[in-house]
Amino acid sequence: MEPLANKIRPKSLDEFVGQEHLVGVGKPLREAIEGTHLFSFILWGPPGSGKTSLARIYANALNAEFHELSAVEAGKDDIKQVLGKKGQLKFDQRPKVLFIDEIHRFNKAQQDFLLPFVERGDITLVGATTENPSFEVIPALLSRTRVFVLNELGEDDMAAILKRTKLKIPKDAREWLVQMAQGDARQAIGVLEGAQRLYGKITLESLKETLQSTHLRYDKKGEEHYNTISAFIKSMRASQPDAALYYLARMVEAGEDPLFIARRMVVFASEDIGLAQPTALVVANAVFRACETIGYPECAINLAHGVAYLAECKKSRKSYDAYFEAVGDVKKLGNLPIPMKVRSAPTKLMKDLGYHKGYKLYDKESYLPDKLKGKKYLK
Numbered sequence: 001m002e003p004l005a006n007k008i009r010p011k012s013l014d015e016f017v018g019q020e021h022l023v024g025v026g027k028p029l030r031e032a033i034e035g036t037h038l039f040s041f042i043l044w045g046p047p048g049s050g051k052t053s054l055a056r057i058y059a060n061a062l063n064a065e066f067h068e069l070s071a072v073e074a075g076k077d078d079i080k081q082v083l084g085k086k087g088q089l090k091f092d093q094r095p096k097v098l099f100i101d102e103i104h105r106f107n108k109a110q111q112d113f114l115l116p117f118v119e120r121g122d123i124t125l126v127g128a129t130t131e132n133p134s135f136e137v138i139p140a141l142l143s144r145t146r147v148f149v150l151n152e153l154g155e156d157d158m159a160a161i162l163k164r165t166k167l168k169i170p171k172d173a174r175e176w177l178v179q180m181a182q183g184d185a186r187q188a189i190g191v192l193e194g195a196q197r198l199y200g201k202i203t204l205e206s207l208k209e210t211l212q213s214t215h216l217r218y219d220k221k222g223e224e225h226y227n228t229i230s231a232f233i234k235s236m237r238a239s240q241p242d243a244a245l246y247y248l249a250r251m252v253e254a255g256e257d258p259l260f261i262a263r264r265m266v267v268f269a270s271e272d273i274g275l276a277q278p279t280a281l282v283v284a285n286a287v288f289r290a291c292e293t294i295g296y297p298e299c300a301i302n303l304a305h306g307v308a309y310l311a312e313c314k315k316s317r318k319s320y321d322a323y324f325e326a327v328g329d330v331k332k333l334g335n336l337p338i339p340m341k342v343r344s345a346p347t348k349l350m351k352d353l354g355y356h357k358g359y360k361l362y363d364k365e366s367y368l369p370d371k372l373k374g375k376k377y378l379k
Contacts, residue, residue, distance in 0.1 A: 004193040005186050008164045010053050011060065017164075017185075018157040019050055019150050029054065029148060033061045038095055040118050040125040042103065042133050042142075045150025048184030051128035052101065054150075058126065059097040067098050071105040076113050083122060096123045103127035104136035111138045118144055152183030161185045167196060173204040180211065225256075229264060236265075237272050241311035248307050252300045262288040265306055276316035283309050322377035329372060336369035 010016040013023050013030060022029040032039070043051040052068075059066035067082045082098055100106070106114070118125050118141065125145065129136060133147055153161070158178045162169060169177070169192070181188035191211050192202065199206040228247055235243035251261055262284070269284035287306035291299040341363075345355035366373050 003190075004165060005189045008161075008189070010057065013057060016050065016053060016057065017160045018153045019054075022148055022150070023054075029058075033058050036062050038062065038121075038124055039146065040144060041146040041148060042127040042129060042137065043148050043150055044129050044131075044133055046152045046183060047130055048181070048186035048188070049150040049153055050185070051150060052099070055097070055099040055126040055128065059099070062095055062097065062124075064095040064097040064124070067096065069098065069100050071100055071102045071110075074100070076110065079114060079117070083117060097126055098123045099126045099128070101128045102130070104129040104131040104133070108138055111141050115141050115144070153185055154183070158183065158185060158188060162188060162192065165189065165192060167192060167202055169202050170204065173202055173207055176204055177207055180207075229261075232261075233264060233268060236268060236307065236311045237315065239311055239313075239315065241308050244307050244311045245304060248303055252296075252303065258291040258296060258299050258303060259288065261303055262291045262306070265303075265310060268310060271320050272315050272317060273310065273313045274316045274319045276314035280310055280313050318378055322379070325377050329375070333371065336371050338369060339367055342367045 013033060016023055019029075021027060023033075024030065031037075032041075043054060045051055055068075056066060069078055069082070079098070082096065114125070115138075117123050127133075127137070127145070133142060137145075155178050158181065159174065162174060162177065177188050177191065180191075191207055194210040195202055195206040198210060228250055232244060232247035232251065235241075235247060248261065252258070266281070266284040266288055269280040273280040283306055287302050290302040294302065340354045341356065341358040343350075343355040345351045351357075368375055
């Protein structure tokens with residue numbers, strides 16, 4: 001039986017919902033599709049945002065052969081099969097559009113293999129990815145494609161897509177489904193279809209039973225991971241405990257390693273709080289130790305305690321900035337001669353040469369090398 005998502009998949013831009021910044025009047029993808037421009041591109045966006053549908057609409061507009069591969073399963077042989085045998089007579093001169101879903105899962109060797117065919121125009125590549133292509137696609141291939149960024153579908157877009165299923169959905173069930181799916185139309189339609197098949201009707205309860213549990217979108221090696229930890233650190237830096245606790249909750253609920261979170265808190269305590277509240281490092285280390293010994297689920301409370309404390313601390317980057325200014329001088333000037341009075345003198349010869357001579361406790365004279373005398377790092 002054909003999945004409901006395929007049955008209601010849009011066949012043209014007039015049926016497509018969302019991504020107005022790309023397919024609205026005068027926007028780049030609409031111009032390319034309506035003008036039948038032949039070029040390779042990558043669609044980067046969250047799951048269920050319309051990447052596959054746009055690729056199909058593009059191929060249909062060009063009257064092209066459409067070949068679809070998943071990078072999870074496909075390899076070089078599959079690409080060769082799409083291309084056909086070398087020297088084979090071509091009676092059908094239609095262009096070939098190769099759609100590769102999850103192209104970020106192709107390794108470097110596979111992408112290198114694909115490159116010359118894209119360069120020569122043997123195929124028009126349309127890649128789809130949920131990951132930042134600048135990290136996951138080789139530069140040579142990336143330079144030969146355009147990248148279009150798709151946004152997460154909004155609530156109005158999701159409601160319009162659900163309406164196309166022609167299933168009777170109570171208001172509370174529809175609102176819950178839109179919220180649960182987090183802009184993923186494919187997931188929403190799948191849960192809807194499952195509830196209809198299993199229970200014969202759509203209710204809030206049947207949807208919840210079908211799903212059983214929500215799944216937060218969070219790839220520990222992907223962009224969402226880096227975006228979340230970035231927002232977490234920046235929230236603490238801005239002394240916004242509510243925002244910091246929210247991003248902490250997102251990471252914890254997604255199953256992030258608590259030691260990864262605690263490790264970043266230890267770094268933050270010295271980097272951003274430093275001398276303004278020296279006990280911050282003590283607290284951060286205590287949280288790290290608690291996460292090591294206790295683990296989930298209880299250590300989430302230790303993390304929350306630490307995050308709230310660090311976010312509310314006064315901030316100072318004096319020691320951080322001072323250190324890296326000193327690093328700059330080390331790199332620029334190399335190993336400058338150390339003043340004789342602060343050199344170690346473990347032997348008689350070294351003492352005779354003046355090592356350690358004139359040293360006294362609590363000396364007011366600078367111990368920096370002569371070339372840096374008077375330099376102030378800690379301001």
